[in-house]
Amino acid sequence: MGADDAIADVVGACTALHSLDVDGVAVLPVALGRGFAVGAHGTFPIPAPATVAILAASGLQTVPGDEDRELCTPTGAALLAEFATVRPADLGPRTIRAVGYGAGSRNPPGRPNVLRSMLLVVEEHAAGDRVDILETNVDDVTGEALAYTLARLMEEGARDASAIPAVMKKGRSGHLVRVVSPPDATDRLTGVMARELGTLGIRCIPMVHRFVAERTVEPVTVTLRGREWTIDVKCGWAGGKISSFKPEYDQTAACARELGVPLREVAGAVEAAARRLFIERGVLEP
Template identity: 40%
Template sequence: MINPPADDELVLIDCHHAGISGDMLLGALIDLGADEKVVSGNIDDCSEGHGQVRMKVDRVARASISCRKVDFEISGSGEEINMESCIQKVDDLWIRDRGLEVIETLRRAESTVHGTETRDHHHLHEVGRLDALADIVGCLSAWKDLGFDGKRVESTRVALGGGRVNFSHGDFPVPAPATLEILKGCPVTFGGNRELTTPTGAALLVSLVGSFVDDIDMIPTRTGWGAGQDAGEFLNATRIVVGRLNPESRDMVDILETNIDDATPETLGYSIEKLMSEGALDVSIMPSIMKKGRPGQLVRVICRSADTDRLCNILLRETGSLGARIQRGVERRKSRRTVEQISIEMGGGTHDVRVKVAFGQNGEIIKAKPEYSDVLRICRETGIGFPEVHRKIMGKIDGQNRGD
């Protein structure tokens, strides 16, 4: 019996309003139920020999919304620490590896904006600070404790803030240069008169998130709020929403189109391959009659909004077209689907076949189709014709669905 896939759990980091920092992300994770003892234990292990870090978690209100606020009380020499060596003290391999990735992201960003070597700590604002280490280890420990490692993770656009901020290097515009460097290629918004996203928060975000979305169709099951500093009526908090994708989920995509009448078949074939390899969701080419009765082709590309500008440039470059149309925010509805593997006996042997199965809202199978490349492989291995192999596979699928 082929059963529909279990509901996919989704973790959405919502930082479109108040941005993200390490302590706000950690507060939201603790609000979702992360074990404070596990978190503080890993922080203690990392900071051993460099000072004491006491994590304080309070229930506070931000613009009348109940949130968790995390503060670190740090005592010690205040000297710069080697964050890589410190994080190696954590037993969990996932936390260690992901922590090193976050530290390297911070290091490269700050080195780029200051024009220093990546190992020259003199100008590195976030790297080497015990409070930044506590943010990183704390967030990753809470993330792992909640079982979010391996889950689908998405983020909203990132609010960066505005105005000016003063730190060890002087007076700078918001966002901090390192924050903007880390979030290159990510959708962001500017505005306001305060810093909303910090370098550490940005580095954690890009390490944990799979993609950025403007719209998402999900069924929320729980929410966690992590508070920043009190900003009066402004809700200064990062929100994490955990839920499931709808069985028939919807999302928003962009569509790129261009008409061409002078491209060779080789050019069109390569253009499809290039666009798909660069992240297009689908590419199709349709024959058309253009002005003056000339035959041509309509090239259509479906893509995520974050990829639109980049893929549009590729489309124009590879096809030689002089322009393209962009339709933004087109709703796409998707049935729940899975890929099953079955075995069939043919030509004196056993052959594995991948089958794409789509399910309706009530879990009923609405379509099942064997993978084309697997059918071809069996044809070549057995010498049996395509129609017969296809019928045999479909018969096996029907039998399994009936419980035969």
């Protein structure tokens, strides 16, 4: 961890962020500094190798800075990388609610040595929302237990849940369980994962922006075996046109069972009828 002050920095910064209870954090480009510094391992270039490694993996933007000293330490880089959840360019119009300043002990000429944080209110993007990503790796869970867990997660409010085959340590076969969670459901869903999977650790990637296409449900009437059926078709829109569409599964399955025909036959007939209807309306490219 380094010196005691690094521990104090981490605890203080995390406590401050937790007390603010914000929905996300945007970090402006980080100034790095230049030159050389002397540490426990000798002379090293600025920015320090640890700082470079952390920022390289974070996706945060940086600027060189115009001072011959270290402007961003590994501890500072780690905090910014962990806290950042939103790109500044994605914020859009915002209202400043509060502002805070933290001053350092240095007094460089030409600029104040302060860190400024602003509490903003941002209008949510119409074409998206923000979600938490929950992940855990398991290698001792049966397929039946996985299927049951995924179903329970969806029942408890997950936006999506999946199990991805993975090769674990020592070559064991396992799964990466990934859940897309509304922020207000994260605690509930992590509880389901822990109880059903017996996992000892769940990673949470907080407040990821998710693009969501405009969606509508369009009723489509189709004739099958001499009978008319009306089945809902879920449509995704982009640029005023339908970009994708799919018959609603439960209704399609119920029709297939009642008629005694394969599901794919019903789905294909509904998709063909939907395509003709949408082309006639001018909302789907031929």
